Amino acid sequence: MSKENRILSVPAANETPAFGAGQAPEKRRQILSGAREVFLERGFDAASMGDIARAAGVSKGTLYVYFEDKVDLFAAxxxxxxxxxxxxxxxxxxxxxxxxxxxxxxxxxxxxxxxxxxxxxxxxxxxxxxxxxxxxxxxxxxxxxxxxxxxxxxxxxxxxxxxxxxxxxxxxxxxxxxxxxxxxxxxxxxxxxxxxxxxxxxxxxxxxxxxxxxxxxxxxxxx
Structure with missing residues (x-):
């Protein structure tokens, strides 16, 4: 796929991920899936990183490996x-x-x-x-x-x-x-x-x- 026609979506597992040290594409997708559930149910203001961690099945510490804060997570x-x-x-x-x-x-x-x-x-x-x-x-x-x-x-x-x-x-x-x-x-x-x-x-x-x-x-x- 050419650069012009490619979307910068979450990379597949066999692609070179544009993530930092300790990050894995599959785990990132897992977090985003949990975040989607929480944000749609509660809205941005009422959602918490703790809620998202529970929905995603990860620790809050893991969330902060991938995202700086709730704003960064929602934007992603x-x-x-x-x-x-x-x-x-x-x-x-x-x-x-x-x-x-x-x-x-x-x-x-x-x-x-x-x-x-x-x-x-x-x-x-x-x-x-x-x-x-x-x-x-x-x-x-x-x-x-x-x-x-x-x-x-x-x-x-x-x-x-x-x-x-x-x-x-x-x-x-x-x-x-x-x-x-x-x-x-x-x-x-x-x-x-x-x-x-x-x-x-x-x-x-x-x-x-x-x-x-x-x-x-x-x-x-x-x-």
Whole structure:
């Protein structure tokens, strides 16, 4: 896998881990799993390192081998989950001949991931803690939204090179497409004004996003 296409997720056991002395990838995953359970159940403020240690089945001393404090642990959890979500979602084949279909598939997968209850809960926690701990917000933004934009930009650049799209700034165009895809959908759920979003509403929103995107950026051909 090339450097450009690789997500900085928790390394597999056979990869070279980017951890300090005494750290093991499997143990780190174990801690993050326990932390996910506690944070989702209790929220950031109410969660304690003792709670997380018990949920992960490790000692508090072991937690501090891997993470400096609760803020560092939560930021690592947020980063890992965002990166793993981006890796699943943004699998785009530059050779795909049906551009509209590829964008529709991405738009629906993106919405489904954004509307998962665990993701909504995580975003709410990030918003609630970012003012006090801006590092959490920065790491979420880079591993989540910015990572998705970078990955989609690579696909759009390939389509520009193939003559299917006419885009001057692919990063801006990628951000615009993702914003259009979640328009009128994510905010109501995130802020509690809508418990669920119908599949029909999602499909119509993505369809409009794709049509508008291609109307603006579709290459003009002289037949």
């Amino acid at each position: 959890l947020v980063t890992t989950e965002c990166e793993e979500t981006a890796e699943r979602l943004f699998v785009l084949d530059a050779k795909e001949p049906d551009l509209a279909a590829a964008l529709k598939k991405l738009g629906m997968s993106f919405l489904e991931a954004m509307l998962r209850p665990e993701h909504v809960a995580t975003v709410r926690m990030v918003i609630a803690t970012a003012e006090k701990f801006p590092e959490i917000g920065r790491r979420f933004l880079d591993a989540g939204p910015n990572s998705g934009v970078r990955r989609l930009s690579t696909f759009l650049s390939a389509k520009v090179a193939q003559g299917e799209l006419d885009i001057d700034d692919v990063d801006s165009a990628a951000s615009q497409f993702l914003s259009l895809s979640k328009d009128t959908i994510l905010a109501p759920v995130l802020f509690g004004s809508a418990a669920t979003i119908s599949r029909d509403h999602m499909e119509k929103t993505v369809e409009r996003a794709v049509n508008l995107f291609l109307r603006v950026y579709g290459a003009r051909r002289n037949d």
